[in-house]
Amino acid sequence: MSQATLRVQKISGHAGSVPGEGAQREYTVCKLIDTTTCIGCKACEVACMEWNDLPFGETSFDNTYQTMPETRWNYWNLILFNEHEKEDGSLMWLMRKNQCMHCADPGCLAACPADGAILQYTNGIVDFQQANCIGCGYCITGCPFDIPKMNPKTNRVFKCTLCSDRVSEGLEPACIKSCPTGCLHFGSKEDMLKLANDRATQLREHYDFPQAGVYDPAGVGGTGVVYVLHDASKPELYGGLPADPHIPWSVKLWKGPLKWLGNAAMIGGLIGLAVHYLRFGPKEREETIKEPHEGAEP
Amino acid sequence: MNQAEHAVPPGRVLRYNYKERLTHWITAISYIYLLMTGLAFWSPWLFWLALILGGGQISRMLHPWIGLIFAVCVLILFGMWASQMRVDENDKAWFKSVRYYVQNEDEQMPPAGRYNAGQKSLFWGFVVCMVLLVLSGLVLWFPEYIPWNLRSLRYIAVLVHASSALLTIGLFLIHVYMGVFAERGALGSMVHGDVSLHFVKRYHPGWYEEITGQSTSPKK
Numbered sequence: 315m316s317q318a319t320l321r322v323q324k325i326s327g328h329a330g331s332v333p334g335e336g337a338q339r340e341y342t343v344c345k346l347i348d349t350t351t352c353i354g355c356k357a358c359e360v361a362c363m364e365w366n367d368l369p370f371g372e373t374s375f376d377n378t379y380q381t382m383p384e385t386r387w388n389y390w391n392l393i394l395f396n397e398h399e400k401e402d403g404s405l406m407w408l409m410r411k412n413q414c415m416h417c418a419d420p421g422c423l424a425a426c427p428a429d430g431a432i433l434q435y436t437n438g439i440v441d442f443q444q445a446n447c448i449g450c451g452y453c454i455t456g457c458p459f460d461i462p463k464m465n466p467k468t469n470r471v472f473k474c475t476l477c478s479d480r481v482s483e484g485l486e487p488a489c490i491k492s493c494p495t496g497c498l499h500f501g502s503k504e505d506m507l508k509l510a511n512d513r514a515t516q517l518r519e520h521y522d523f524p525q526a527g528v529y530d531p532a533g534v535g536g537t538g539v540v541y542v543l544h545d546a547s548k549p550e551l552y553g554g555l556p557a558d559p560h561i562p563w564s565v566k567l568w569k570g571p572l573k574w575l576g577n578a579a580m581i582g583g584l585i586g587l588a589v590h591y592l593r594f595g596p597k598e599r600e601e602t603i604k605e606p607h608e609g610a611e612p
Numbered sequence: 613m614n615q616a617e618h619a620v621p622p623g624r625v626l627r628y629n630y631k632e633r634l635t636h637w638i639t640a641i642s643y644i645y646l647l648m649t650g651l652a653f654w655s656p657w658l659f660w661l662a663l664i665l666g667g668g669q670i671s672r673m674l675h676p677w678i679g680l681i682f683a684v685c686v687l688i689l690f691g692m693w694a695s696q697m698r699v700d701e702n703d704k705a706w707f708k709s710v711r712y713y714v715q716n717e718d719e720q721m722p723p724a725g726r727y728n729a730g731q732k733s734l735f736w737g738f739v740v741c742m743v744l745l746v747l748s749g750l751v752l753w754f755p756e757y758i759p760w761n762l763r764s765l766r767y768i769a770v771l772v773h774a775s776s777a778l779l780t781i782g783l784f785l786i787h788v789y790m791g792v793f794a795e796r797g798a799l800g801s802m803v804h805g806d807v808s809l810h811f812v813k814r815y816h817p818g819w820y821e822e823i824t825g826q827s828t829s830p831k832k
Contacts, residue, residue, distance in 0.1 A: 327656045327659060328656050329655075329656040329657045329659070425770075427652070427653040427654070427656070427659070427668075428659070428668050429656060429659050429668075446668075447669075448662075448667075448668035448669050448671070448672040449669060449672050449673070450653065450672050450752075450755075451752070451754075451755035451756055452755070452770070454755045454756055454766070455755055455763070455766040455767065455770060460760050460763075463756070464755075464756035466756075469669070469672075469673070562763075562767045563767075564767035564768065564770060564771045565767070565770065567771060568770050568771055568774055572771070572774055572775065572778075573654070573655070576654070576774070576778045577655070579778065579782065580778070580781055580785075583781075583782060583785050584785065587785060587786070587789045587793075590714070590789075591789075591793055591794075594714070594715060594716045595716070596793060596794050596795070596796055597716050597718060597794050597795050597796070597814075597815075598795075598796055598814065599796075
């Protein structure tokens with residue numbers, strides 16, 4: 315725990331400075347998911363459950379390979395299977411491992427009112443601290459990727475931790491370790507972007523994917539999870555991956571201008587009333603009111 | 613006047629009966645709880661308000677329920693007072709010369725009835741804000757059940773809830789200031805129910821005419 319404080323760069327709902335900010339030298343970590351080499355084996359799903367000791371839950375069957383429609387509070391890593399019809403009429407799989415994107419500018423953290431319920435570590439991992447979570451669900455509203463999920467029993471929100479426990483010990487996340495095709499990589503953001511761009515170039519130049527590219531959306535300051543996509547111009551095809559994700563404008567308005575306007579109005583109002591009282595006083599002084607009722611009381 | 617009411621001392625008039633007073637104070641207490649917990653969620657600098665009220669989790673859990681109590685109370689007040697709060701021409705004139713009211717030169721004001729235009733505005737402001745707060749509050753109560761394709765509901769709800777709450781804070785501050793500090797006798801009227809005829813004449817001349825004109829008591 316002593317080290318943990320030093321590894322934090324952003325704290326949700328926190329008044330004042332971040333205690334350990336800038337105390338440690340760390341590089342931003344990143345997970346690279348190459349959707350073009352994913353075979354949909356779900357080893358990453360199993361590894362996630364194994365490492366995090368998540369309970370086995372009911373899966374659903376909707377005539378696809380997909381384990382369940384979306385991630386759950388206790389199922390943080392889910393491959394989304396999309397059968398895509400190409401222009402020539404042939405079919406191809408677009409499979410995307412979906413989990414928290416670990417945004418550099420996290421909407422969940424911006425929306426969260428509870429002190430210390432969401433942390434962003436110096437290495438970029440965004441982690442929920444359920445002990446401090448109050449269950450308001452604002453993070454659900456703040457997230458542009460529909461990732462935080464509420465545990466209905468405990469009213470606390472959960473999501474992928476990027477195996478922050480493993481990473482802090484110098485290990486790669488469990489999902490990375492389990493991937494049999496090497497479509498998952500883990501390292502510094504810099505290295506992963508290099509690898510991703512090389513792969514995208516390869517796909518454009520040597521394969522039939524002229525639109526291949528890297529998904530590292532700038533709207534949320536870049537993400538701690540980057541994708542290589544066959545067609546980077548249409549990320550929506552991959553189970554609704556937003557083309558231009560950003561913190562919802564209403565959340566920004568609410569946590570920005572509205573907050574300062576509201577605070578100024580409240581403080582100004584209090585001062586205004588106090589000044590009014592000093593300037594004009596009550597509408598009538600007590601001693602001028604002759605109320606028989608009051609005189610009769612002891 | 614209400615038959616079930618205790619005897620009003622001589623020289624005084626019943627302004628708020630028992631049901632009105634009770635509902636008012638339940639509304640007031642629930643509002644103050646909502647205000648404190650709401651402010652805790654509003655700003656990290658005020659999160660300590662949630663801590664003195666039992667912690668963030670408890671505050672998050674109770675805030676919506678207390679909100680329902682508040683909403684029901686405002687509805688009851690609406691049922692009791694709406695007909696007395698109709699805005700008329702006199703109220704428009706009142707607002708035109710509100711400057712004199714602020715400067716305590718009440719003799720320059722057009723005579724107010726049982727409620728002046730400011731009080732009526734407060735009433736309607738709270739009713740409208742209550743409706744907005746309940747509607748947006750229901751979305752905020754169960755954000756996890758709002759499907760992803762209806763997420764704009766959540767986006768609207770956070771803004772509506774915060775804005776209308778801020779509006780009620782403005783109304784609340786003025787209300788408390790007027791009732792406790794500016795108009796001596798107003799707070800008492802909500803506690804004991806009665807006001808002096810002097811108070812009626814001073815602040816609600818229209819109402820004074822109404823009751824003294826048809827008063828059955830021989831002398832005041």
